[in-house]
Amino acid sequence: MTVADNVRDVAGRISRAAARAGRRVEDIRLIAITKKVDIDMIREAIEAGVRVFGENYLQEARGKIEAIGHGVEWHMTGHLQRNKARDAVNLFDMVQTVDSLELARELDKRARSAGRLISGLIEVNIGEEDSKSGIRSGELLPFLNSIKELNSLSIRGLMTIPPYFDDPEEVRPYFKMLRELRDKANNYGFPITELSMGMSHDFEVAVEEGATMVRIGTAIFGERRKIDVEK
Numbered sequence: 001m002t003v004a005d006n007v008r009d010v011a012g013r014i015s016r017a018a019a020r021a022g023r024r025v026e027d028i029r030l031i032a033i034t035k036k037v038d039i040d041m042i043r044e045a046i047e048a049g050v051r052v053f054g055e056n057y058l059q060e061a062r063g064k065i066e067a068i069g070h071g072v073e074w075h076m077t078g079h080l081q082r083n084k085a086r087d088a089v090n091l092f093d094m095v096q097t098v099d100s101l102e103l104a105r106e107l108d109k110r111a112r113s114a115g116r117l118i119s120g121l122i123e124v125n126i127g128e129e130d131s132k133s134g135i136r137s138g139e140l141l142p143f144l145n146s147i148k149e150l151n152s153l154s155i156r157g158l159m160t161i162p163p164y165f166d167d168p169e170e171v172r173p174y175f176k177m178l179r180e181l182r183d184k185a186n187n188y189g190f191p192i193t194e195l196s197m198g199m200s201h202d203f204e205v206a207v208e209e210g211a212t213m214v215r216i217g218t219a220i221f222g223e224r225r226k227i228d229v230e231k
């Protein structure tokens with residue numbers, strides 16, 4: 001299977017899952033996660049029609065983004081330290097991992113001084129796992145309130161990495177919780193729409209539960225090389 005075969009296969013599975021849920025396939029974007037994936041394979045994915053890429057490590061992303069450019073969209077999908085906010089604003093179109101007020105304020109400040117707007121998703125630790133970053137569900141409304149005045153950071157929605165289960169059906173309740181959390185924020189007047197949820201082994205369930213972005217690595221590029229990447 002080539003990268004192009006995999007992209008076609010994943011796209012087909014997304015559209016079948018959308019059809020099952022009565023959703024429009026245009027409302028779901030495929031984010032190809034390219035951590036530890038080399039530039040040639042990213043180019044193959046672009047050839048196959050992928051338009052959005054997610055990187056987890058700033059150092060690793062920099063070289064790839066400089067080589068490939070901004071004809072495609074780049075999202076930061078790994079944990080971002082506050083002192084890297086300026087670099088992130090320069091490199092990425094969206095930071096999917098806004099997980100603290102301090103980071104939100106720093107991204108806003110850096111975007112303002114760069115004269116641009118940065119898009120963001122709030123990362124929610126939906127399973128309340130100690131090992132994961134993200135705010136707790138109960139913190140979302142106060143968080144959204146606190147960042148209302150930030151004009152250079154545009155929060156578009158929520159992102160989550162739910163607990164892992166071998167059976168994707170067991171993840172479904174967590175995807176549903178994220179969707180309900182977004183709907184609640186909407187009811188309180190916060191116009192967020194995006195739900196970034198679902199990875200290679202569970203994206204079909206995520207699409208059925210309302211994902212607007214699925215983040216796919218392995219199902220497109222194969223198993224990642226087990227190399228250490230400098231963060």
Ligand SMILES: *Cc1c(COP(=O)(O)O)cnc(C)c1O
Nearest residue numbers: 033077199200215216217218219
């Ligand atoms: C690695 C990663 C993915 C993709 O995982 P796969 O199981 O390879 O599809 C998605 N989201 C985040 C945040 C990741 O770090």
